[in-house]
Each structure stands twice: as C-alpha cells, then as structure tokens.
Amino acid sequence: MKITRAMFVRGLSSFYFDDQAAIKGGARQDGFMYVGNVHTPGFSTIRQAGECVSVLLELENGCVAVGDCAAVQYSGAGGRDPLFLAETYISFLDKHLRPLLEGRAVEDFVANARYFDAIEFDGKPLHTAIRYGVSQALLDAAALAGGMLKTEVICDAYGLPVRAEPIPLFGQSGDDRYAAVDKMILKGVNALPHGLINNVPDKLGYKGEKLQEYLRWLVSRIGTLRASPDYFPDLHIDVYGTVGLIFDHDPVRIADYLAGLEQIAKPFNLYIEGPVDAGEKDKQMHELGEIKAQLTRIGAGVRIVADEWCNTYQDIVDFTDAQCCHMVQIKTPDLGSIHNIVESVLYCNKNGMEAYQGGTCNETDISARTCVHLALAARPVRMLVKPGMGFDEGMNIVNNEMQRAIATLRYRQETSRLNLAAA
Known part of the structure; x- marks a missing residue:
C-alpha cells in the first residue's frame, strides 16, 4: 500500500x-x-x-x-x-x-x-x-x-506481547491545582496532580512553605473525597527546578526538604519532578545523582523524576545508565519520531528505570490518542493525561482511546481462542 x-x-x-x-x-x-x-x-x-x-x-x-x-x-x-x-x-x-x-x-x-x-x-x-x-x-x-x-x-x-491491560494515568492540573484535584479524585486517576510549581514566590515559597501547605491540603482532600479507602494515587508534582533555586543547588538541603515533603505526603507515594535545573545535561545528571544519593543516605523514599535536559532517546539512555534519578519523563514531542518513544520505554523497562510516558498540554487529540497505542505496546509505569490543562478533556481522550483499544484487543484474542478451539 x-x-x-x-x-x-x-x-x-x-x-x-x-x-x-x-x-x-x-x-x-x-x-x-x-x-x-x-x-x-x-x-x-x-x-x-x-x-x-x-x-x-x-x-x-x-x-x-x-x-x-x-x-x-x-x-x-x-x-x-x-x-x-x-x-x-x-x-x-x-x-x-x-x-x-x-x-x-x-x-x-x-x-x-x-x-x-x-x-x-x-x-x-x-x-x-x-x-x-x-x-x-x-x-x-x-x-x-x-x-x-x-x-x-x-x-x-x-516482537512485543499484545497485552489488553490498562496503563496507569497521570492527571495534570495546570494552575487550577485545587479544583482539578477534585476532578481527578472523582474520576479515580492513578497519579496526580502535576501541580505546575513553576514559580518561587507564588507557588513554592522562598522556604518551600507554600508547596508544603499545598501537599497537606492534597493529602487531606484525597482522604475526604475518595469513594473507596483503597484509592491510593501516587502524588507526582513538577517543580521545574525551583527547589534548586531556593536551596542554592545544595543536594543535602534539597534532599532534606524532599524528605520532609515525603512525610507530609504519607500514606501516599511521592514523586518530585525536576527538583533542579542545572542548565545543561551533564550537570543535570550530576546534580540529580547527588540528590538521589543523599536521599538514599538519609533513608528517604521520595522519588525524583528527570525532565529538563532529558529530551532524546540518547538522553534517556544516558540518564538511565547513570541511574541519577528514579524515573525519567519521556516527553513525547521532544523525541521526534514516535519509534524513539517506544524504544525509550523499552530501554527503561530493561534497565531498572521507571518510565513515565509524558508529553505536554500543548499537544492535540491526534497525538494523544497515538501515544495511548505506544504505551499499550511498550508498557511504561504511567502515561500522561493530555492534551490541554482542563483535565476532563484529556482524560476523556486518553482514557476512552485506551478502553476502546483494550476492548478491541480482548475481542480479537477471544475470537482467536474460539477459532483455535473449534479447529
């Protein structure tokens, strides 16, 4: 054809x-x-x-x-x-x-x-x-x-197995980080809220106090609104390097702060994306690695996620090989051709790195639906709800595409099984 x-x-x-x-x-x-x-x-x-x-x-x-x-x-x-x-x-x-x-x-x-x-x-x-x-x-x-x-x-x-099983979904709130959380809880998203903590004075606080306050509210809100006590979403917050700014890129102070956030987040698992932005790739891997090592030394379970300067398949390989973080975001538009997304997830899965198939609010329904199919094949730890910053629209697009694909795959598998049995 x-x-x-x-x-x-x-x-x-x-x-x-x-x-x-x-x-x-x-x-x-x-x-x-x-x-x-x-x-x-x-x-x-x-x-x-x-x-x-x-x-x-x-x-x-x-x-x-x-x-x-x-x-x-x-x-x-x-x-x-x-x-x-x-x-x-x-x-x-x-x-x-x-x-x-x-x-x-x-x-x-x-x-x-x-x-x-x-x-x-x-x-x-x-x-x-x-x-x-x-x-x-x-x-x-x-x-x-x-x-x-x-x-x-x-x-x-x-040569991957066809698995008719869902991928956990991660909702992003944009600046509407309170009302959007209510929506995410009601729809049972697997990880939330992203939070868009991209500014020190208004969102993080010069001592990190505003994020601490928000995290306390977040934990309380989940406990209040969840329909079942078995609903335990991962908490995943993107701080865009601002934590590094307020603590002068000191890995000890940053790790201590993140460990404190972990205590506030309990009983939920906490992921912090982009704690620092070092300005270039090698420095980024080094600084993230120092923070991760310090977290290990103090026995903290908070997990750090690489985003900035981790833009290509080779970057993802390098961050994974360096084991400088716990999870990498595979920011889908940054990788160019979508086969790089698949190969990045597969490399992470093979080499002990959690893969988060992300992207951006600035995508479209077409690219978001395509990414669902990539994830169902390659199996990342989680997949971003996108596009847009309204949550509901992206949840509709990604979740429904995933459910339609899963239903089709199950029907085909069952039909194949019955045909084999009849033969």
Missing part, C-alpha cells in the same frame, strides 16, 4: 507556548497572560497561542492517515527545539517532505519512521515537531493498510 498524496494543514494545539525562562525569572501574571519581557528566542510574547500542523496521507485504498506536528508548552527551554509555528514550516513541508512521502509504501512503519527521523536539510535534522507528526501519520497508515490497531503494529514490529 502506497501514499498517493500528502497534505499539510495548519491547526491549533490544545494549550499555549510559554516562555519558561521569563516565567521563572519573575514575569507577573495578568489574568491568563504574563506581563514582562520575553527571554527565549522566537517568542513575541511570554504566552502565545499554541499551533500544530496536521499531516494527512491519502492511501491507495482511499483511507487517510493522520498525524499532528506539535511541540511542548515550554519550547526552546532545557535544550529543546525552538518554537514551532505553522507559518514557518508548512511551505517547507510541502516543498521538501511531500515528494519523499508520496509513492512511499507504508507497511514497514519502523523503517519509514527511522528514515524521516534521520534525514537532514542544510546539515540539520527536521524539527522534533515535524518528526513527531510525520511518524504518527506513518503509523496510522501502516495500521490502516494492515487492518490493525496502531498498538498491534508496534507490538508486531518490536
């Missing part, structure tokens, strides 16, 4: 692009906007509308495969690719990628994905968002051509 036509369509993503450096630098919030000067190249304002480009691949049988090129909310930060604006890239895609896609056979997804992940123009690889969207469309094309679910295509390509 070949691609007869490739098209590229401008669209909107589910959130916004934010200049993380400006926000961490103290930009003042005014309603939904931020006031101040931009710090990251490519931004015209600190917060601006998120964009995507849909990749449409028409096949010989008339089916149309779809993928969405999308980039993370904090584009240009932590070693990531620059801002992805549709106007900048659509003409490039039409000129350079359409001829490479049209006429291409779609059955071998991994070979196609690796091809587009590796090609360069003017000595540079394609923007991660482009590789992300094109590979989604190629996976969809392989599934449509083979009459398979996308997760079945991945399992077949990597």
